[in-house]
Amino acid sequence: MSEKKVTLPITGMNCVNCAANIQRNVGGLNGVNKAEVNFAVEQAVISFSPEQITLETIVEKIHDLGFKVVESGEDEIERQAEILNQTKKFIAGAAFALPLFILSMSRDFGLTGEWSHAAWVNWLFFLLSTPVQFYTGWDYYVGAFKSLKNRSANMDVLIVSGSSVAYFYSIAIILLPVFTLFSGGETSAVHSDHVYFETSALIITLIKLGKLLEVRTKGKTGAAIKKLMALQPTTATILEGYGDVSGYNNDGKLSNDTLDKHFKLHHREKEIPISELCIDNIVVIRPGERIPVDGIIIDGNSTVDESMLTGEPIPIDKKKGDKVIGGTVNGHGLLKFRATHVGKQTALAQIIRLVQEAQGSRAPIQALADKVAAIFVPAVMVIALITFGIWWTATGEFVTAMIRMVAVLVIACPCALGLATPTAIMAGTGKGAENGILFKRSEALEKAAKLRTIVLDKTGTITMGKPVVRDIIPLDKLMRANNSLLQDLSNSEPLSDDELLVYAASIEKGSEHPIGKAIVSFAKEKNLTLYDLFDFKAHSGMGVEATINGKNLRFGKPAWFESELLEQKSLRLESVGQTTDSINIKKSIEELQSKGRTVMILAQAKNIIGIISVSDAIKPESAQAVSSMREEGIRVIMLTGDNLNTAISIAREAGIDENDIAAEVKPEQKADKIKELQRENHGLIGMVGDGINDAPALAAADVGFAIGTGTDIAIEAGDIILSSGSLTGIPKAIAVSRDTLNTIRQNLFLAFIYNIILIPVAAGILAPFEIFPDFLRQLHPILAAIAMAASSISVVTNSLRLYTATRL
Numbered sequence: 064m065s066e067k068k069v070t071l072p073i074t075g076m077n078c079v080n081c082a083a084n085i086q087r088n089v090g091g092l093n094g095v096n097k098a099e100v101n102f103a104v105e106q107a108v109i110s111f112s113p114e115q116i117t118l119e120t121i122v123e124k125i126h127d128l129g130f131k132v133v134e135s136g137e138d139e140i141e142r143q144a145e146i147l148n149q150t151k152k153f154i155a156g157a158a159f160a161l162p163l164f165i166l167s168m169s170r171d172f173g174l175t176g177e178w179s180h181a182a183w184v185n186w187l188f189f190l191l192s193t194p195v196q197f198y199t200g201w202d203y204y205v206g207a208f209k210s211l212k213n214r215s216a217n218m219d220v221l222i223v224s225g226s227s228v229a230y231f232y233s234i235a236i237i238l239l240p241v242f243t244l245f246s247g248g249e250t251s252a253v254h255s256d257h258v259y260f261e262t263s264a265l266i267i268t269l270i271k272l273g274k275l276l277e278v279r280t281k282g283k284t285g286a287a288i289k290k291l292m293a294l295q296p297t298t299a300t301i302l303e304g305y306g307d308v309s310g311y312n313n314d315g316k317l318s319n320d321t322l323d324k325h326f327k328l329h330h331r332e333k334e335i336p337i338s339e340l341c342i343d344n345i346v347v348i349r350p351g352e353r354i355p356v357d358g359i360i361i362d363g364n365s366t367v368d369e370s371m372l373t374g375e376p377i378p379i380d381k382k383k384g385d386k387v388i389g390g391t392v393n394g395h396g397l398l399k400f401r402a403t404h405v406g407k408q409t410a411l412a413q414i415i416r417l418v419q420e421a422q423g424s425r426a427p428i429q430a431l432a433d434k435v436a437a438i439f440v441p442a443v444m445v446i447a448l449i450t451f452g453i454w455w456t457a458t459g460e461f462v463t464a465m466i467r468m469v470a471v472l473v474i475a476c477p478c479a480l481g482l483a484t485p486t487a488i489m490a491g492t493g494k495g496a497e498n499g500i501l502f503k504r505s506e507a508l509e510k511a512a513k514l515r516t517i518v519l520d521k522t523g524t525i526t527m528g529k530p531v532v533r534d535i536i537p538l539d540k541l542m543r544a545n546n547s548l549l550q551d552l553s554n555s556e557p558l559s560d561d562e563l564l565v566y567a568a569s570i571e572k573g574s575e576h577p578i579g580k581a582i583v584s585f586a587k588e589k590n591l592t593l594y595d596l597f598d599f600k601a602h603s604g605m606g607v608e609a610t611i612n613g614k615n616l617r618f619g620k621p622a623w624f625e626s627e628l629l630e631q632k633s634l635r636l637e638s639v640g641q642t643t644d645s646i647n648i649k650k651s652i653e654e655l656q657s658k659g660r661t662v663m664i665l666a667q668a669k670n671i672i673g674i675i676s677v678s679d680a681i682k683p684e685s686a687q688a689v690s691s692m693r694e695e696g697i698r699v700i701m702l703t704g705d706n707l708n709t710a711i712s713i714a715r716e717a718g719i720d721e722n723d724i725a726a727e728v729k730p731e732q733k734a735d736k737i738k739e740l741q742r743e744n745h746g747l748i749g750m751v752g753d754g755i756n757d758a759p760a761l762a763a764a765d766v767g768f769a770i771g772t773g774t775d776i777a778i779e780a781g782d783i784i785l786s787s788g789s790l791t792g793i794p795k796a797i798a799v800s801r802d803t804l805n806t807i808r809q810n811l812f813l814a815f816i817y818n819i820i821l822i823p824v825a826a827g828i829l830a831p832f833e834i835f836p837d838f839l840r841q842l843h844p845i846l847a848a849i850a851m852a853a854s855s856i857s858v859v860t861n862s863l864r865l866y867t868a869t870r871l
Contacts, residue, residue, distance in 0.1 A: 189260060414786065606623050698723065737764050
């Protein structure tokens with residue numbers, strides 16, 4: 064049976080209990096396999112079987128619960144509309160509650176005359192408080208009704224209970240004289256019984272202000288997603304009529320004939336909306352413009368700033384045949400490229416999806432807060448009733464007991480508990496995305512903080528994954544002085560590094576072998592001019608032979624030159640940028656091979672001219688990344704299928720201990736090696752890889768880091784994607800993870816300690832102790848409302864600190 068996974072933006076949730084209500088009811092539908100609802104990001108991630116239930120049924124169920132599912136992409140519009148609506152209600156509430164509060168307090172403190180104690184003043188208070196109660200506070204009544212209808216209790220129930228007790232008690236007070244009058248009793252013109260309309264009005268207005276600030280602040284924790292979405296331009300410039308251009312080769316390059324026919328002869332540019340851009344459209348990007356979609360360059364050279372996606376600040380050189388990524392910024396040159404991925408298939412769209420999914424998922428550390436929140440409201444209701452009963456029994460004063468009960472109902476805050484984890488997760492994953500670190504699941508974000516061992520695959524992870532020239536060793540000048548053939552070849556001058564490289568690159572010109580391509584590429588990087596070659600011959604498994612500049616040259620493996628190597632000749636060993644004394648040829652070859660390098664010999668007839676070695680070089684940042692991890696107390700292990708000598712050579716360059724090398728490990732054994740380390744109790748294990756054969760090990764590890772430049776299978780198996788392809792992303796990811804986890808702990812502490820301390824204070828636990836100030840001994844519901852609003856804002860604000868406090 065197939066499974067479908069959807070993410071639904073939801074509006075109308077007021078607290079974590081609303082999210083729990085949706086999750087419980089939707090998760091209980093037949094055909095729904097899993098439902099996760101996140102209050103902080105206001106979305107639900109639902110997995111279901113299309114054969115058993117339709118998406119429409121799920122959406123209808125959410126609507127029946129009293130919440131609204133909005134179209135993807137429109138959630139921000141809905142959120143802004145909701146903020147505008149709530150702002151209007153707050154302004155209306157403040158306009159009525161402020162004068163009500165001033166008049167009421169002035170009367171209580173004797174600042175007004177006898178007139179303020181007249182019965183009509185209480186009716187004025189009633190008129191001022193009613194719009195606040197049933198316009199500004201109407202959302203709370205609706206939310207409470209829907210919550211109770213679904214047999215649950217949320218924050219709205221507490222707010223409505225607390226404010227309604229004060230409001231309807233006050234109505235009873237002002238109606239009592241009316242009932243007395245109509246029943247034939249007597250009443251005075253001045254009524255002295257106190258009303259609490261200002262309390263109910265201030266409770267609702269202050270809580271509305273708190274929720275408004277909370278929503279605005281909470282929106283900032285999703286700033287990373289908004290930044291990513293803003294990277295894609297709304298329009299693109301295409302060359303009209305080129306959607307069916309043919310003539311591309313496998314590298315995405317156009318043949319010269321195709322260029323002449325379809326590109327150089329026509330320049331009909333047209334600006335279109337990004338939504339109309341199709342695969343194979345030819346897109347024109349001018350200097351400074353943002354690239355709209357992914358593609359392959361067919362004409363032009365430039366540099367492209369990819370920092371917003373990879374976190375790497377240095378612009379990347381781009382030329383014909385190179386890939387470009389949507390959302391990046393073109394530098395100084397004009398580029399034309401063929402669109403290869405558009406819409407939801409672009410790299411930028413996939414990154415946004417991954418970040419959204421991570422922010423919407425639930426971290427294990429959130430479980431405790433969820434359990435507490437589930438019973439929080441009913442528990443507070445019980446505590447409030449007990450408080451009322453104790454104080455009424457102890458004092459015999461109904462009003463005192465009522466005020467205590469209202470304070471307990473109002474000060475209790477399940478929202479801070481619900482926001483503690485997801486807001487930190489949102490900020491942490493957002494900060495990671497800004498630095499090229501994509502957390503696919505919040506569980507990985509939590510686990511990465513606890514990693515004690517990191518296992519690095521060698522090829523393509525520590526190293527470049529392709530051969531590069533490492534050593535160029537020409538024959539020593541003194542030896543060539545006695546050799547007429549060598550004198551003739553080099554015009555009696557010592558054969559330089561570049562000359563040796565030119566001969567080797569010329570004979571390998573046109574080769575498809577990785578070693579040959581590496582040598583030719585290195586020569587081109589140095590802008591060396593290559594010779595034409597004649598009489599080319601390939602000797603299978605040994606090397607190649609050709610006539611270059613009138614000389615017959617051979618270039619190949621040492622085994623092809625066994626007879627020449629029997630003679631003890633000397634070489635001037637000159638690794639790139641490093642010179643040593645003369646050494647024996649055979650010894651130098653063995654030394655290079657012990658370092659894991661592939662040695663190639665260049666000879667003319669029976670005379671060895673020089674040696675060139677190639678190997679897979681480590682990435683420039685690998686040693687720095689390993690050093691950073693070890694400084695954090697993390698053990699770094701290298702995993703490779705190469706022989707031990709090669710592995711030791713790479714490990715030394717990367718700064719990895721020889722005792723932490725696992726060499727000659729077959730691809731199918733990598734996952735077993737991870738499990739072995741887990742059994743040996745090395746703490747949580749992180750695995751870093753980029754290839755198909757790394758996928759099982761990435762899945763087996765506690766946290767799998769996939770190199771973003773690697774295969775799709777490895778990326779799919781990983782928990783964290785390093786989109787820059789740089790190993791420095793690992794210590795950065797761990798730093799983000801640790802800072803996020805610390806923030807979650809701080810938030811949970813704030814949320815728990817707030818409720819643990821202030822609920823008893825509101826209940827009157829400090830009343831017997833005169834050492835405390837009166838406002839704490841007799842906590843007024845208005846102060847309780849302020850404290851309640853402040854608790855949620857403090858948690859969200861603390862999460863926002865991750866954007867500036869994270870050590871990257």
